[in-house]
Amino acid sequence: MVHKQKHKLITKEKTKLGDLWQELKKHKNQVSQQLKARKEKEQKKRIKEIVKISLIVFLAFFLSYALTKWLVFQPLGIGASPQGKILIFDPVELKQKIDQGRIDYSLIDLRTAKEYKQERIKGAANVPYQKDLKQWYKVYKKQGIKQEPIIVYLHFHNSVASREVVDYLRKKRVKAYYLGVGWNEWRHFRNLWLPEKDWNDFEEEKYVEPRSD
Numbered sequence: 001m002v003h004k005q006k007h008k009l010i011t012k013e014k015t016k017l018g019d020l021w022q023e024l025k026k027h028k029n030q031v032s033q034q035l036k037a038r039k040e041k042e043q044k045k046r047i048k049e050i051v052k053i054s055l056i057v058f059l060a061f062f063l064s065y066a067l068t069k070w071l072v073f074q075p076l077g078i079g080a081s082p083q084g085k086i087l088i089f090d091p092v093e094l095k096q097k098i099d100q101g102r103i104d105y106s107l108i109d110l111r112t113a114k115e116y117k118q119e120r121i122k123g124a125a126n127v128p129y130q131k132d133l134k135q136w137y138k139v140y141k142k143q144g145i146k147q148e149p150i151i152v153y154l155h156f157h158n159s160v161a162s163r164e165v166v167d168y169l170r171k172k173r174v175k176a177y178y179l180g181v182g183w184n185e186w187r188h189f190r191n192l193w194l195p196e197k198d199w200n201d202f203e204e205e206k207y208v209e210p211r212s213d
Contacts, residue, residue, distance in 0.1 A: 105151055119210060
Protein backbone atom coordinates (compact mmCIF):
# COMPACT_ATOMS: atom_id res chain seq x y z
CA MET A 1 0.00 0.00 0.00
CA VAL A 2 2.77 2.38 0.97
CA HIS A 3 4.65 1.37 -2.14
CA LYS A 4 1.67 2.18 -4.35
CA GLN A 5 1.26 5.57 -2.70
CA LYS A 6 4.93 6.35 -3.26
CA HIS A 7 4.63 5.30 -6.87
CA LYS A 8 1.56 7.46 -7.29
CA LEU A 9 3.32 10.41 -5.70
CA ILE A 10 6.37 9.94 -7.92
CA THR A 11 4.19 9.68 -11.01
CA LYS A 12 2.34 12.83 -9.99
CA GLU A 13 5.62 14.70 -9.44
CA LYS A 14 6.92 13.49 -12.79
CA THR A 15 3.76 14.74 -14.41
CA LYS A 16 4.22 18.12 -12.72
CA LEU A 17 7.83 18.24 -13.82
CA GLY A 18 6.80 17.26 -17.35
CA ASP A 19 4.16 20.01 -17.37
CA LEU A 20 6.69 22.47 -15.96
CA TRP A 21 9.20 21.45 -18.61
CA GLN A 22 6.62 21.94 -21.32
CA GLU A 23 5.80 25.37 -19.89
CA LEU A 24 9.50 26.24 -19.86
CA LYS A 25 9.87 25.08 -23.47
CA LYS A 26 6.78 27.04 -24.44
CA HIS A 27 8.12 30.12 -22.68
CA LYS A 28 11.50 29.63 -24.30
CA ASN A 29 9.89 29.41 -27.74
CA GLN A 30 7.85 32.55 -27.06
CA VAL A 31 10.98 34.44 -25.94
CA SER A 32 12.87 33.18 -29.02
CA GLN A 33 10.05 34.30 -31.30
CA GLN A 34 9.90 37.68 -29.60
CA LEU A 35 13.67 38.11 -29.92
CA LYS A 36 13.52 37.01 -33.55
CA ALA A 37 10.66 39.41 -34.27
CA ARG A 38 12.51 42.24 -32.50
CA LYS A 39 15.69 41.44 -34.44
CA GLU A 40 13.79 41.42 -37.74
CA LYS A 41 12.13 44.69 -36.80
CA GLU A 42 15.51 46.25 -35.97
CA GLN A 43 16.98 44.93 -39.23
CA LYS A 44 14.09 46.39 -41.21
CA LYS A 45 14.52 49.67 -39.37
CA ARG A 46 18.26 49.63 -40.10
CA ILE A 47 17.63 48.86 -43.78
CA LYS A 48 15.13 51.72 -43.97
CA GLU A 49 17.70 54.06 -42.41
CA ILE A 50 20.39 52.92 -44.86
CA VAL A 51 18.02 53.41 -47.81
CA LYS A 52 17.03 56.83 -46.48
CA ILE A 53 20.65 57.92 -46.06
CA SER A 54 21.53 56.57 -49.52
CA LEU A 55 18.67 58.54 -51.07
CA ILE A 56 19.74 61.71 -49.25
CA VAL A 57 23.36 61.27 -50.44
CA PHE A 58 22.20 60.57 -54.00
CA LEU A 59 19.88 63.58 -54.04
CA ALA A 60 22.61 65.80 -52.57
CA PHE A 61 25.05 64.64 -55.24
CA PHE A 62 22.48 65.05 -58.01
CA LEU A 63 21.48 68.53 -56.86
CA SER A 64 25.12 69.54 -56.48
CA TYR A 65 25.88 68.32 -60.01
CA ALA A 66 22.79 69.98 -61.44
CA LEU A 67 23.53 73.27 -59.66
CA THR A 68 27.15 73.26 -60.83
CA LYS A 69 26.09 72.59 -64.40
CA TRP A 70 23.44 75.32 -64.19
CA LEU A 71 25.89 77.87 -62.78
CA VAL A 72 28.65 77.17 -65.28
CA PHE A 73 26.77 76.43 -68.49
CA GLN A 74 23.29 77.88 -68.01
CA PRO A 75 23.67 81.38 -66.53
CA LEU A 76 20.44 82.39 -64.79
CA GLY A 77 18.76 79.41 -66.45
CA ILE A 78 19.10 80.83 -69.97
CA GLY A 79 21.40 79.14 -72.43
CA ALA A 80 19.57 79.53 -75.70
CA SER A 81 17.63 82.03 -77.71
CA PRO A 82 13.82 81.75 -78.11
CA GLN A 83 14.55 80.00 -81.42
CA GLY A 84 16.48 77.31 -79.57
CA LYS A 85 19.95 78.33 -80.80
CA ILE A 86 22.68 77.86 -78.23
CA LEU A 87 24.23 81.22 -77.36
CA ILE A 88 27.05 80.06 -75.05
CA PHE A 89 30.57 79.76 -76.42
CA ASP A 90 32.68 77.08 -74.72
CA PRO A 91 35.74 78.69 -73.05
CA VAL A 92 37.74 75.49 -73.67
CA GLU A 93 37.12 75.93 -77.40
CA LEU A 94 38.27 79.55 -77.17
CA LYS A 95 41.46 78.40 -75.43
CA GLN A 96 42.03 75.89 -78.24
CA LYS A 97 41.60 78.62 -80.85
CA ILE A 98 44.21 80.75 -79.05
CA ASP A 99 46.53 77.72 -78.85
CA GLN A 100 46.19 77.18 -82.60
CA GLY A 101 46.61 80.87 -83.41
CA ARG A 102 43.26 80.95 -85.17
CA ILE A 103 41.60 84.28 -85.94
CA ASP A 104 38.27 82.98 -87.23
CA TYR A 105 36.36 84.80 -84.48
CA SER A 106 36.13 88.18 -82.76
CA LEU A 107 36.34 88.54 -79.00
CA ILE A 108 34.77 91.58 -77.29
CA ASP A 109 35.46 92.70 -73.73
CA LEU A 110 32.41 94.53 -72.36
CA ARG A 111 34.19 95.86 -69.26
CA THR A 112 35.21 99.49 -68.83
CA ALA A 113 38.17 100.89 -70.73
CA LYS A 114 40.11 101.19 -67.45
CA GLU A 115 39.56 97.52 -66.62
CA TYR A 116 40.39 96.50 -70.17
CA LYS A 117 43.71 98.34 -70.06
CA GLN A 118 44.70 96.54 -66.86
CA GLU A 119 44.36 93.03 -68.32
CA ARG A 120 42.15 91.20 -70.79
CA ILE A 121 41.72 87.90 -72.58
CA LYS A 122 44.21 87.51 -75.40
CA GLY A 123 43.00 89.11 -78.62
CA ALA A 124 39.94 90.86 -77.15
CA ALA A 125 38.74 94.23 -78.41
CA ASN A 126 37.08 96.66 -76.00
CA VAL A 127 33.52 97.87 -76.52
CA PRO A 128 32.35 98.89 -73.02
CA TYR A 129 28.78 97.92 -72.21
CA GLN A 130 26.10 100.63 -72.30
CA LYS A 131 22.52 100.28 -71.15
CA ASP A 132 21.51 102.07 -74.32
CA LEU A 133 22.28 99.23 -76.72
CA LYS A 134 21.75 101.44 -79.76
CA GLN A 135 24.61 103.64 -78.60
CA TRP A 136 26.69 100.60 -77.79
CA TYR A 137 26.05 99.23 -81.28
CA LYS A 138 27.25 102.49 -82.86
CA VAL A 139 30.56 102.19 -80.97
CA TYR A 140 30.78 98.54 -82.01
CA LYS A 141 30.24 99.41 -85.68
CA LYS A 142 32.89 102.15 -85.55
CA GLN A 143 35.48 99.59 -84.48
CA GLY A 144 34.92 97.71 -87.72
CA ILE A 145 34.60 94.32 -86.07
CA LYS A 146 33.40 91.97 -88.79
CA GLN A 147 34.86 88.51 -88.23
CA GLU A 148 32.18 86.18 -86.91
CA PRO A 149 31.36 84.56 -84.60
CA ILE A 150 31.38 87.46 -82.16
CA ILE A 151 32.11 86.32 -78.60
CA VAL A 152 31.44 88.71 -75.73
CA TYR A 153 32.33 88.55 -72.06
CA LEU A 154 32.04 90.63 -68.90
CA HIS A 155 33.16 90.09 -65.29
CA PHE A 156 31.23 86.89 -64.60
CA HIS A 157 29.71 84.06 -66.60
CA ASN A 158 26.17 84.93 -65.49
CA SER A 159 26.24 88.54 -66.66
CA VAL A 160 22.84 89.76 -67.82
CA ALA A 161 24.55 92.49 -69.85
CA SER A 162 26.42 89.90 -71.94
CA ARG A 163 23.16 88.21 -72.89
CA GLU A 164 21.53 91.54 -73.68
CA VAL A 165 24.36 92.41 -76.07
CA VAL A 166 24.20 88.97 -77.73
CA ASP A 167 20.42 89.18 -78.12
CA TYR A 168 20.77 92.64 -79.66
CA LEU A 169 23.47 91.50 -82.08
CA ARG A 170 21.39 88.48 -83.03
CA LYS A 171 18.52 90.77 -83.93
CA LYS A 172 20.96 92.53 -86.22
CA ARG A 173 21.68 89.13 -87.83
CA VAL A 174 25.15 88.95 -86.28
CA LYS A 175 26.34 85.48 -85.26
CA ALA A 176 27.04 86.29 -81.61
CA TYR A 177 27.66 84.29 -78.43
CA TYR A 178 28.50 85.04 -74.83
CA LEU A 179 31.50 83.29 -73.36
CA GLY A 180 30.71 80.47 -70.92
CA VAL A 181 32.94 82.16 -68.33
CA GLY A 182 33.60 85.76 -67.37
CA TRP A 183 36.90 87.55 -67.02
CA ASN A 184 37.23 86.57 -63.36
CA GLU A 185 36.76 82.85 -64.07
CA TRP A 186 39.13 83.00 -67.05
CA ARG A 187 41.83 84.84 -65.10
CA HIS A 188 41.51 83.50 -61.55
CA PHE A 189 39.33 80.36 -61.45
CA ARG A 190 40.38 78.20 -64.37
CA ASN A 191 39.68 75.08 -62.29
CA LEU A 192 35.95 75.83 -62.74
CA TRP A 193 36.01 75.35 -66.50
CA LEU A 194 39.26 73.72 -67.57
CA PRO A 195 39.72 69.93 -67.36
CA GLU A 196 41.97 69.12 -64.39
CA LYS A 197 44.69 67.72 -66.65
CA ASP A 198 45.10 71.17 -68.25
CA TRP A 199 45.30 73.27 -65.07
CA ASN A 200 49.08 73.40 -65.00
CA ASP A 201 49.35 74.07 -68.74
CA PHE A 202 47.49 77.38 -68.53
CA GLU A 203 50.30 79.87 -69.14
CA GLU A 204 48.90 83.28 -68.24
CA GLU A 205 51.08 85.21 -70.70
CA LYS A 206 49.65 83.06 -73.49
CA TYR A 207 45.97 83.64 -72.69
CA VAL A 208 45.99 86.98 -70.87
CA GLU A 209 47.23 90.28 -72.29
CA PRO A 210 48.91 92.51 -69.69
CA ARG A 211 48.42 96.20 -68.95
CA SER A 212 48.52 98.58 -71.90
CA ASP A 213 48.69 102.38 -71.71
